[in-house]
Amino acid sequence: MALVLTSFVTTSSKAHAAPDLQLKAEAAILVDAETGRILFEKNADKMLLPASMTKMMMEYLLFEAIEEGKITWDTPVTISDRAFKISHNSNLSNVWLRQDANPAYTVKELFEAAAIYSANGATMALAEAIAGSEKNFVKMMNDKAKELGLKKYKFVNSTGLNNRDLKGMHPAGGPEEMNQMSARATVKLAYHLLKDYPQVLDTASIPVKKFREGTPDENRMINWNWMIEGNPRQGYYYKGVDGLKTGSTDLAGYSITATAKRNGTRLISVVMKTASNPARFEESAKLLDYGYNNFMKKEVVKAGYTVEGKSTLPVIKGKEKKVEVQTTEPISTVMLTGEEKKYKPKATWNEKLLNGNGELTAPVKKGDQVGTLTLTYSGEGSNFGYITKEAEQKASVPIVAQADVEKANWFVLTMRGIGGFFSDIWTNVVDMVKGWF
Structure with missing residues (x-):
């Protein structure tokens, strides 16, 4: 089967030995x-x-x-x-x-x-x-x-x-x-x-x-x-x-x-x-x-892909409490014939934008890159990486915010704080009552 390359190539943490082509060259x-x-x-x-x-x-x-x-x-x-x-x-x-x-x-x-x-x-x-x-x-x-x-x-x-x-x-x-x-x-x-x-x-x-x-x-x-x-x-x-x-x-x-x-x-x-x-x-x-x-x-991931369990990310201090995130481009890879199922998507999140709890902080702009999607390889075929670092960096696609999330004003933030306070009190009361029985 002939190669037809149009997009990105995968990354992998594995390296494997080359096949023996019986090449008579040093x-x-x-x-x-x-x-x-x-x-x-x-x-x-x-x-x-x-x-x-x-x-x-x-x-x-x-x-x-x-x-x-x-x-x-x-x-x-x-x-x-x-x-x-x-x-x-x-x-x-x-x-x-x-x-x-x-x-x-x-x-x-x-x-x-x-x-x-x-x-x-x-x-x-x-x-x-x-x-x-x-x-x-x-x-x-x-x-x-x-x-x-x-x-x-x-x-x-x-x-x-x-x-x-x-x-x-x-x-x-x-x-x-x-x-x-x-x-x-x-x-x-x-x-x-x-x-x-x-x-x-x-x-x-x-x-x-x-x-x-x-x-x-x-x-x-x-x-x-x-x-x-x-x-x-x-x-x-x-x-x-x-x-x-x-x-x-x-x-x-x-x-x-x-x-x-x-x-x-x-x-x-x-x-x-x-x-x-x-x-x-x-x-x-x-x-x-x-x-x-x-x-x-082979196109492994289509454009508009959402990471399992991460189709949205929580947003703090915003008018909305979450925002949808997905890829904007497909990922295609050059692979050995028959190894389609050995490539899986893997997300890496932008630590500069997400806090330790995995939350974004408003304001968020549509198109902000919140993460990167690459592919992992689990096969035993040959995988030798890329000829340049730039080529390796291009072997991924961005995960981006799908909408703007403006920062909420002080009144909304205050009311949320008050609501959260009473919500915590009510939760504690409920837990206490449950304990009586």
Whole structure:
């Protein structure tokens, strides 16, 4: 059954072991792109080498720079000696760059070369164009990773190459250092990239494109992601895949961050350190198959839900003595097929508004959030939480007051006090009389 996600995902206090998918990868993770819920993980926090998946950070910073007006897609880019030399290294993925190009290369041209063909010289040129130097850009990469909440990472260059491949031109770290990221950090980067700049897929999904078409420097770029529809490398197409980035070096092995969309549901998978180029696509397909074949979307709680025994809350010092409370939105969750009955609603009340007796104090405004409704999970299936804290916080809906309750005036409050006084006396008298008999 295919996933169709439209709303919130559950919270749970339980965590369970991942199913054995027989993945031939050192690490892997699968995330729902809309909600950020993690559907599968294997060695997700192990620090590995992302290789050219690093370029997703370059893409994020490039889109951000364009959004902020620092550069445009048509901005001409000067090719430095460093970028020129790397672009002419035939042992690396590249399009050859000229320092006397006429017309000058644009940001868009170089971005396409980096996103489709993983061109390293083009990536370095973009880093220099954005930050003034690749050294400055590496600092931006590490700063942005921290801002996005990545935990296990270290960037020493913009490309994902081994520093030794840069022939002494590495911008940071030692000559034998390499970029490092966990699968969790990698998928979190992809999650933010797709969430904040989904237009990246317009380029990442291009199977073939000619660089500098019609010139002596024309270069036919075949996308390294063989899972994309129309890729000339046949046999690895996966329905719905439209990105995102591959990576490989001799030390990193073969990795891919893949994303697919089917029936309105987008998944993001990361597999790291497989043994061969075909293997990364085969293992990614296993992971995506697991997501699409085993999970479903289900509305567990409808909008307007009232908590059992708490359809109203008492109000003190108000014109009315109680107010109706209920949810304003439904709760839907991504769940393993057949586990609908293992999710139950749970209310948490707002301690800032309710006193120790569970009472509200007037005035109360319609729409005031008096509590939060989440779901608890009692099954034994896989439940790995969320890729960000923000996603986890959204996996709930507010319980709100359904009407205004104005504060009662002094006369009403006084009469209630008097009434309560005599009511207590009468109750005591009744109890006493009962005691006589």
